[in-house]
Amino acid sequence: MTINCKGQLIDLSMPKVMGILNVTPDSFYDGGRFVSEKNVLLQVEKMLQDGANFIDIGGQSSKPNAEIVLVDEELNRVISTVDLILKNFPETILSIDTFNSKVAQMAIENGAAIINDISAGNLDDEMFETIAKLQVPYIMMHMRGTPQTMSKMTNYDDLVKDVLFYFSKKVAKARSFGINDLIIDPGFGFAKTLEQNFELLNKLKLFQMLELPVLVGISRKSMIYKTLENTPENALNGTSVLNTISLTKGANILRVHDVKEAVECVKLYNQLQK
Template sequence: MGILNITPDSFSDGGQFNNESDALHQIRKMIQEGAAIIDIGAQSTRPNAQLLSAAEEILRIGNLISNIKKEFPEILISLDTFYSETVQFGFNEGIDLVNDISGGMFDDKMFEIVANTGLPYVLMHINSTYESMHEKLIHDDIILNINYYFSEKIQKLRSLGIKDIILDPGFGFGKTVEQNHQMIDELDAISFGEYPLLIGISRKSFIYKPLRKSPLDIQEETQKLHLKVLEKGAKILRVHDVLATKKTIDIFLGK
């Protein structure tokens, strides 16, 4: 899953792809490098980012989704949003997947709209409010906490008829460096193998800050961790660096 941030303020690539021609050029590059899914985000979720409304997200996305579908009909499009209104817009434009960092907690209509669209849904583990999403609030065992959260949310999703569920443990969102590494070490215990896992560790601070490096200078360390999560059952890797990750996946698959 290649990341396309159409934002001016994302932490490592803000402003690079927030016009349509640059975005389409980057998508072409990611597809050529091996991306199977493009994850479009109109809103930065880094600490202290500006909060956009659903209307602002939709305005920022514009015709991009429908134009991607015309130019690259084979690619799957994931929409990274926590607004039900943006999901409905994306569905009308042709998205294939909803990637919601909020677990339905930032918009109480999210689960209902996803159920109505019939789209697959990425359920991420996160603190319960937008304001607290980066606070380190979990003091019990992180794996137990994540599994309890997922079991509760999955029950709600399934009760609404949403069965195509992908789980994202939420690396970097309100977890300590130690908790992030525990999640990697014990990844095979998350969700008990019942649902596919999406892993997003690309350019995350729990990797680069302890090393005193920049987010753009941890390629080798990230790929080692990507290989580790693949060995522990990860099914989708959400990444900025598609080519390097595709090489790691090929190594894992023995190609």
Template structure:
């Protein structure tokens, strides 16, 4: 039995799909400037990487065409579509049973990607960067991830400040959960946004506070993969941060994480299995 074993049924378009948590979300970056160079892919590379991730046990593949790394410039919507749609279409055709996610804050990109085969929208803006996003996701009939971020990717790491980071993130996500449900979205996941407008101290405070976030009643997605909160402590760069990522993913599972979003699927799946063995 997996750690935090939890079977739920999500509405994905016209189907009710059983989803067992925790699950591992593999990252496919259709971008030229992701902070982790090995995750950048073209269509052929995406197909190879998707196959490897699915074979390793990924339950979800997250495809994005606009980097959200600190300091990233905004990508024009036409360029984001040009990057994302060929990858979504190709992966969906090759692996029609795979659950695909589109990583975007734009409603037009979400619409096009879902029509091309995606079955979840992962929005770093939580519906605030594009007011059309929540109504669009409701019409599309797919699950939705709302993430907390202070500022935008271009500004978020310019001296982020909170009076009480945990209380403020809980309050924000509670409000966005309510807004998503009010818009008609049936299934919502919440992401505290590790590394998005937060210092290393903020990030570790949120990691310790995952049980408090669980009280909101929605599945929790965490994205810790190769981030600065690891590299600053260990003195590594992203290419050297696999071991640190696995350590933090294990802590996240122990604190209630339901979805691990990351670049290295096999190691995360092993962490899920080992935490389950420890518990059971």
């Protein structure tokens, strides 16, 4: 179970950690923290030292009811960050969190390696064609609607069955375009209630039937802090607990704000598997 990142084969049969770098003013947890070059470099250095395998750059927030960012503004945020990181840490494998094909193309042309699309092509008709042309790993997430409408779109006939069917269609479409390296993300917190998020996590092993790597992104999300009746700032312990459960249920990549703790989860899980 490998993906090709700029000629480097990454084996995802051993779980990996993706560090989150939001270069936005309004992300739900770290909005505004990493808008200066100094803070970006300090954070990237810390995540790499802590053991991050990938850094995921986001140029616009996807939290519920997030403000829509114009493509030119997203490009400005993302491309300058890609250039800055690769100038200072040239071996870094960068993922780009975007649903805009123009941002995807320019980021890859500037040295990024992976595209992480919360809409799996639903918000840009040219995304699949762009990924096929670029031949880079493509993370497809499950979401209904948009970040502005998703909270009202949580009615499912059968949650897990519906999400699996969604991915079966998306995978078939991606393959028809000639896209090789696919990763699926069940989309915790996107068009799902708190209870539905836990149902999805409880049945995560069923996604192995797709025979593709699974990314889990639950870091400091509301399914954790609302259940524990605290805040995103106090949700690290809960994040580590659910990340560990995700690993036992087949997660291949943990997408997190806190790399050190996630890497520790992976190390302990790997030791248990021995």
